[in-house]
Amino acid sequence: MESTQGLPLEVRLSAYLDGQLPEAEMDEIDGILAKDDEARTVFEKLKRGSEFGARAFDRLLQEPVPLELVRGIRQAGQADDDDTPAGIAAIPAAAGAPRRRVTGYWPRTVAASLALFAAGGALGYLVGERHDASAPLNLAAARTWLDDIVDYHRIYSRQTRHLVEVPASEGAHIAEWLSQSTGVAFTLPDLSGQKLTFEGARLLVAGGKPTAQLIYRDAEGEIFAICFLQSDMAGGETGLTETMRNDLGLVSWQKGNAAYVVVGPSADPDLQRLAETVFSTI
Template sequence: MTDLSMKLSAYLDGELEAADAEMIEALLESDPAAQAELDALMAADEMAQEQFDVLLSDPVPLALAQKIKSSPVGMAPARPASRPVWGAVAAGLALFIFGGMGGYFVKDQISPSGTVVANAGWLSDIADYHAIYSTQQRHLVEVSAAESDHIVNWLGATVGVDFSIPDLTEFGLSFEGGRLLVAGGKPVAQLMYRDADGAVIALCLQSGESGAAEAAPDFKQQTLKGFDFVSWNGTNAKYVVIGPGGKSGLMDIAALSAREV
């Protein structure tokens, strides 16, 4: 584990002095790689907690139960534990998760090009929401397309980003309406589209750091939790188009969205 990884871990655990914590927060604001590593640590912590829950729900092995039953009450253990058993379990899980940056945890956090997803934190939340809402029919959206002006005013004010609703009919997509999400602790505007086959494509936007306008957006493609993403940054917002895994034309949809949104 690198020195930065150790500091990020201590930052998550609230173990840093105020000055060190401020340095880490400044680094996270300016260094996408550091933010990506923090996102990975947060996801690993969540996965470890899930593993703990599974272990707690498992029955005690028969051999261990018999050994405990045969031990005299109050008998001291032959060797005092050098650390709590859950500490050992946590360490083992950490090694499993981060060992070589491979295995189960990382497979859903890697883009097709093999690079680690830079914004796995908010994209992971988007994927979780999309897995639920994209299967809905009547309740796909909170506000229907018939109230497009209200969607723009409501979501724009809530998210803090002015936007327009892209017309994606040339891709066979009809605008269904919008809803409000929360990802990474911040509000997200989600605009929902559906094609003739019923597949749902969504454009999501969230406020981001202010910056100079780019001549051409830097689109990033990646796959997470079975969904394909195309993400990019604007002058004061970040955007992502999400669709079913293997959906063709997603990059073209994102390119038009970037021009019109």
């Protein structure tokens, strides 16, 4: 993996989003995202753009490919053969082999990425135009506030010095601050019986709303979080719903005027029991 040191922030965040950075630089970007509001804004735009582009291209692949485009791609491929290092055969894209990057070619890679991004935006627009104008385009409709929570948890759970915004020692302030900010009255759950230590709290934005994040740590150093926001389903109540997002487990529910979720390692067998405790005490 090649370093992006010295390149524009957008390029570095794009490489971070794709997991194409050395571990040390991933940690550096984590720190930037934890402290820099502007960087987080750019990251969110890149992430949503990536999701939009992926869905647009999925739809585009269902369209017939014009013969002129096929010929153009072939001609471009033949022209690029002159730049291929000796002894390395061209691999068809359909072969499904992993992409490899050649050290020292960052300027070319960045230029190509920007060109593809522009082309993807134009093609996505054209695909959308082919549909009936009366039918809504639901490329991003599936994203919920829980997706934002998962993204935040992946960033903040890797922090050490900046794990929380307000430390646990200011518990009274946390309760007042987050209640006023989210519009949700709550009691800080005591999870010492579950062998979890309260570390502190943060104020996030999930689903476009101010969202509280209470952070706990277990004896092994694993991070758990309780997040909640004011819900549009005021007065409704649902049971606990458990889902998994790769290495993260989520247990969510609706109660009163708020929606809640407990986030922790998906391998933890007591996550459901932990959520039940939070449900009855928060």
